[in-house]
Amino acid sequence: xxxxxxxxRLFIPGPVQVNDDVLQQLARPTLGHRxxxxxxxxxxxxxxxxxxxxxxxxxFLSTSSAxxxxxxxxxxxxxxxxxxxxxxxxxxxxxxxxxxxxxGRNVDELKVDWGKPVLTEMIDERLATGKYTxxxxxxxETSTGLTNPLYEVSEMxxxxxxxxxxxVDAVSAMVGxxxxxxxxxxxxxxxxxxxxxxxxxxxxxxxxxxxxxEKSKNVPGRGxxxxxxxxxxxxxKNQTPTTPVIPHIMALNYQCEKLVxxxxxxxxxxxxKMGEFVRSWAKEKFALFCEEKYASNTLTTAQNTRGINVxxxxxxxxxxxxTIFGNGYxxxxxxxxxxxxxxxxxLDDLKELLGWIDEEIA
Amino acid sequence: xxxxxxxxRLFIPGPVQVNDDVLQQLARPTLGHRxxxxxxxxxxxxxxxxxxxxxxxxxFLSTSSAxxxxxxxxxxxxxxxxxxxxxxxxxxxxxxxxxxxxxGRNVDELKVDWGKPVLTEMIDERLATGKYTxxxxxxxETSTGLTNPLYEVSEMxxxxxxxxxxxVDAVSAMVGxxxxxxxxxxxxxxxxxxxxxxxxxxxxxxxxxxxxxEKSKNVPGRGxxxxxxxxxxxxxKNQTPTTPVIPHIMALNYQCEKLVxxxxxxxxxxxxKMGEFVRSWAKEKFALFCEEKYASNTLTTAQNTRGINVxxxxxxxxxxxxTIFGNGYxxxxxxxxxxxxxxxxxLDDLKELLGWIDEEIA
Numbered sequence: 001x002x003x004x005x006x007x008x009r010l011f012i013p014g015p016v017q018v019n020d021d022v023l024q025q026l027a028r029p030t031l032g033h034r035x036x037x038x039x040x041x042x043x044x045x046x047x048x049x050x051x052x053x054x055x056x057x058x059x060f061l062s063t064s065s066a067x068x069x070x071x072x073x074x075x076x077x078x079x080x081x082x083x084x085x086x087x088x089x090x091x092x093x094x095x096x097x098x099x100x101x102x103x104g105r106n107v108d109e110l111k112v113d114w115g116k117p118v119l120t121e122m123i124d125e126r127l128a129t130g131k132y133t134x135x136x137x138x139x140x141e142t143s144t145g146l147t148n149p150l151y152e153v154s155e156m157x158x159x160x161x162x163x164x165x166x167x168v169d170a171v172s173a174m175v176g177x178x179x180x181x182x183x184x185x186x187x188x189x190x191x192x193x194x195x196x197x198x199x200x201x202x203x204x205x206x207x208x209x210x211x212x213x214e215k216s217k218n219v220p221g222r223g224x225x226x227x228x229x230x231x232x233x234x235x236x237k238n239q240t241p242t243t244p245v246i247p248h249i250m251a252l253n254y255q256c257e258k259l260v261x262x263x264x265x266x267x268x269x270x271x272x273k274m275g276e277f278v279r280s281w282a283k284e285k286f287a288l289f290c291e292e293k294y295a296s297n298t299l300t301t302a303q304n305t306r307g308i309n310v311x312x313x314x315x316x317x318x319x320x321x322x323t324i325f326g327n328g329y330x331x332x333x334x335x336x337x338x339x340x341x342x343x344x345x346x347l348d349d350l351k352e353l354l355g356w357i358d359e360e361i362a
Numbered sequence: 363x364x365x366x367x368x369x370x371r372l373f374i375p376g377p378v379q380v381n382d383d384v385l386q387q388l389a390r391p392t393l394g395h396r397x398x399x400x401x402x403x404x405x406x407x408x409x410x411x412x413x414x415x416x417x418x419x420x421x422f423l424s425t426s427s428a429x430x431x432x433x434x435x436x437x438x439x440x441x442x443x444x445x446x447x448x449x450x451x452x453x454x455x456x457x458x459x460x461x462x463x464x465x466g467r468n469v470d471e472l473k474v475d476w477g478k479p480v481l482t483e484m485i486d487e488r489l490a491t492g493k494y495t496x497x498x499x500x501x502x503e504t505s506t507g508l509t510n511p512l513y514e515v516s517e518m519x520x521x522x523x524x525x526x527x528x529x530v531d532a533v534s535a536m537v538g539x540x541x542x543x544x545x546x547x548x549x550x551x552x553x554x555x556x557x558x559x560x561x562x563x564x565x566x567x568x569x570x571x572x573x574x575x576e577k578s579k580n581v582p583g584r585g586x587x588x589x590x591x592x593x594x595x596x597x598x599k600n601q602t603p604t605t606p607v608i609p610h611i612m613a614l615n616y617q618c619e620k621l622v623x624x625x626x627x628x629x630x631x632x633x634x635k636m637g638e639f640v641r642s643w644a645k646e647k648f649a650l651f652c653e654e655k656y657a658s659n660t661l662t663t664a665q666n667t668r669g670i671n672v673x674x675x676x677x678x679x680x681x682x683x684x685t686i687f688g689n690g691y692x693x694x695x696x697x698x699x700x701x702x703x704x705x706x707x708x709l710d711d712l713k714e715l716l717g718w719i720d721e722e723i724a
Contacts, residue, residue: 002398002399002402003399003402004393004399004400004402004403004612005390007391007392007393007394007397007399008394008397008399010392010393010394012394012397014605015392015393015394015395015605015608017392018391018392020389023388023389023390023391023392024389026385026388026389026609027382027385027386027388027389028367028385029369029380029385030369030372030377030379030380030385030556030562030563031366031369031372031377032369032370032372032374032377032686033377033563035369035370035686036364037364037365037366037369037370038366040364040365040366041366063425063426063427063563063564063607064425064426064430064587064604065425065604065605065606066605067586067587067604067605068426068587068604070586071585071586071587075585098586099585099586102584102585102586102589103583103585103586104582104583192605194392194605200392200607200608200609201392201395201425201605201606201607201608202425202564202565202605202606202607202608202609202610203564203607220466221465221466221583222464223433223437223461223464223465223585224429224432224433224460224461224464224465225426225429225430225433225587225588226587227464242426242427242429242430243376243377243427243428243429243554243556243563243564244427244563244564245425245562245563245564245565245607245610246377246562246563246564247388247562247564247609247610248564248607248609250366324394324397
């Protein structure tokens with residue numbers, strides 16, 4: 001019997017499981033969003049996010065899913081006469097190109113097969129045409145469990161195309177994978193909090209470079225809800241332009257405190273260890289869907305080499321243990337399956353889950 | 363000492379005070395937004411909202427503040443060649459006109475002084491020009507505490523201008539004031555949940571007519587995040603197009619259960635009684651800012667006829683009782699002050715607050 005009040009424990013690649021102490025942060029008494037209590041909350045939270053993202057530039061809190069920032073980055077920073085190059089390697093990077101088109105912008109795509117990375121030389125070749133104002137990159141493609149080599153891409157771009165704006169979807173990467181925003185020379189990066197921040201969905205975090213903000217001043221048709229200029233103006237008072245999702249910002253404050261205390265190097269190492277553990281199991285029992293070099297440390301996509309019925313295994317584990325993991329995404333359903341290992345998920349949690357899968361496939 | 367973890371009790375006109383049992387709904391275990399548990403939650407919640415809004419048409423849940431739906435209504439339902447008439451009678455109705463312009467649409471304004479209603483004959487006169495495709499109305503102007511006579515306006519529009527689309531901001535009206543969506547012939551109505559639903563901010567509820575949805579199919583530049591077509595397509599599966607703010611939807615489900623059980627007539631009467639009580643105090647001690655006929659049942663704006671220092675009184679009550687009410691909005695600061703009486707606020711709560719104000723002004 002489906003009962004939303006008694007949902008399964010989540011190993012799907014987002015929303016991920018949220019610990020009880022984090023959930024309780026959402027239940028704190030609410031605040032007036034124009035009062036000093038709220039400003040204190042936002043100031044504290046943004047300060048910590050700047051440490052987590054290694055930036056001295058702008059950090060905005062958007063009451064939306066991260067996909068709102070797909071639209072925001074395009075509307076704010078790409079003029080109607082300009083063209084953006086969208087790199088596509090899976091369902092979510094593909095979608096971003098659609099979103100850019102829905103905003104009436106000119107879009108070219110650089111497409112690779114799902115499960116393959118977008119490589120530095122491919123991007124270089126396209127940018128060399130001189131046609132592009134901006135490029136969209138996905139750090140970690142949640143549909144395939146692939147991490148693109150963005151540190152290498154960013155080095156190349158800083159050297160050869162320093163004037164091209166760089167927008168990065170870090171939805172399932174932020175917190176789990178290294179991210180030095182200022183050093184990488186990125187212009188917009190964003191994530192939802194229901195991935196490695198381990199908070200329920202409803203809030204997106206975005207870092208925006210000073211030059212992107214400057215450029216947005218003169219881009220028409222930015223609209224209202226996602227206008228970076230309004231975000232920047234309100235940020236001066238430690239506020240948001242529209243009423244924010246305060247419970248989630250309280251939970252984010254709580255999670256940021258823990259992350260800053262742990263130290264980001266250690267947080268990334270913790271995710272790396274979880275990634276290694278699940279990959280090692282997946283290689284032994286199945287195969288990795290992506291080349292290991294590009295396999296993500298926040299989720300693993302296994303190739304269903306044994307021809308198991310993935311949906312049946314998920315169903316069985318849900319019935320026995322009230323726990324679910326992810327089937328393959330879209331066209332990769334049954335051909336692959338996905339296990340999240342990010343946020344507050346632990347190695348012990350993963351051992352338990354993989355043990356249950358082992359029992360089902362034995 | 364400002365401490366966001368120990369905030370004041372709220373009588374500002376939103377966010378309003380949220381009861382502990384409602385806050386606890388936000389702390390429920392989270393769900394996968396593509397799983398059957400989430401669909402069950404959304405289906406239940408939307409069914410109850412349809413009863414609350416008296417509609418058989420479309421109800422959407424938007425992870426945004428209600429101001430996102432200002433933008434959505436315009437982007438989805440007003441073409442670039444068309445003109446929308448924005449009726450303006452306070453800070454928020456004024457802002458909606460700005461938002462429509464920021465979406466690149468043609469806007470004419472029908473402006474009255476703050477604190478005055480937009481009357482049926484004024485709207486009739488403008489619509490008679492034949493220039494307009496749509497009109498924006500604000501049911502309850504939160505900045506002035508004024509309720510526009512929308513039942514009368516709607517009767518006139520249904521009779522004389524049945525083809526003109528009607529968009530209604532019901533941010534501080536929905537739940538607190540009568541709202542029969544289908545019967546009124548409205549096309550879009552929306553509110554945030556931090557007003558009379560008495561939930562923390564982060565979610566907006568919108569009803570959208572079938573004809574508005576049909577029209578939006580052919581309006582270009584709808585963008586992505588607020589595209590009604592995507593909302594409608596996802597609603598067929600009891601889902602949202604992007605990851606929704608699940609904790610708030612759980613709390614909304616809880617609040618809707620209570621509202622449906624109480625019955626909307628009784629809910630509106632309860633608000634009316636609170637309105638009468640606060641107005642009677644305000645008339646005795648100060649004066650009403652709006653003509654009584656148009657004074658709202660969800661918040662009262664008092665004219666500061668005694669020349670008190672409003673900010674000082676609010677500060678004193680915060681220090682003594684950790685409770686705040688609202689100063690006047692924008693240019694009405696100090697000249698007026700505002701007291702919310704909606705959602706889960708009770709007559710006893712209001713007696714307590716008004717007693718404290720009496721002590722300060724004695």
